[in-house]
Structure formats: structure tokens, C-alpha cells
Amino acid sequence: MNRLLLIAALAVAVYFIFSPDFHTPGGHEATPSHAVSEARQGDSDAILENAFVHRIGSLQVSGQGTVVKLLPDDASGGRHQRFILRLASGHTLLVAHNIDLAARVESLQMGDTVAFYGEYEWNPKGGVIHWTHHDPQGRHAAGWIKHGGQIYQ
Numbered sequence: 323m324n325r326l327l328l329i330a331a332l333a334v335a336v337y338f339i340f341s342p343d344f345h346t347p348g349g350h351e352a353t354p355s356h357a358v359s360e361a362r363q364g365d366s367d368a369i370l371e372n373a374f375v376h377r378i379g380s381l382q383v384s385g386q387g388t389v390v391k392l393l394p395d396d397a398s399g400g401r402h403q404r405f406i407l408r409l410a411s412g413h414t415l416l417v418a419h420n421i422d423l424a425a426r427v428e429s430l431q432m433g434d435t436v437a438f439y440g441e442y443e444w445n446p447k448g449g450v451i452h453w454t455h456h457d458p459q460g461r462h463a464a465g466w467i468k469h470g471g472q473i474y475q
Contacts (some may be wrong), residue, residue: 367385370449373442389431389435403419415450416447434469437467453465
């Protein structure tokens, strides 16, 4: 049963990776391709919950949540803007947004809704979403954060 759930989660993740709805054409203005529908949000939350339960990492995902905590920037190595999102499922995630490669989300406040596309890495506190930016070398899927009608990548 667990193996079937894992296979199903991976199949959905592959769909999200190759779905044109989740790739950005560049630019910074939000477009419909950056929207996370309620149906996809439920799928996304289920994928993230499964990844957490089964300690799966390196998983490209999209989703959205509410900012529940703003953290200080991580300045070791590449600088990252950090904040915690609570998903509709109740699960929380740390978002580590590289501000050396993408613009800072300046107006971010607690209670704001943020959509994301990035890579999930497991940790015992709920997991981390990173790669929410473009890859200057083009070897990784371009991620993004959507907040207040703007895309940060």
C-alpha cells in the first residue's frame, strides 16, 4: 500500500514538473500559468504530506500557503529570505528563497498568501522549499514565488 502511494505521489510530481502550467516564460508580472487552483492545491498538499511522512526529498512541487512566521535572512553562503508557510492541510514548510539570484519579496507579511514552485527537501520540522528562482546555468527547473500579483524568480 505504501509503495502504491509513493508511486502515485511520484506520478503526480512528474506531472507537475512537466506541466506547462507551472513553468514561467520569464518576466515578473503574474500570469494565469502561475495560479494554483483549489484542485491542484489539494493535490499539492497531499504530495507534500506524503513526502514528509515517507522522508522523500528532491521533489519538485507547487503549492500555496499562508505566511505564519517571518525569519531572519540566512546569510551563510548564498543569501536566502526565509519564512514559514502553513498549507491548507495544516502542514508547515520553511521557504528558503535565494535573494542572490531572485528579488526579495519586500512586502511580505504574516497572514499573506504565497504560491510557490520549487524543490521540497525533507527535514523533521516539516521540510524546506528551495530553488524558488531561476537557475543561471539552466540545469534545474526554474522555480518561483507569487505574492501580491508579482512573480519572484
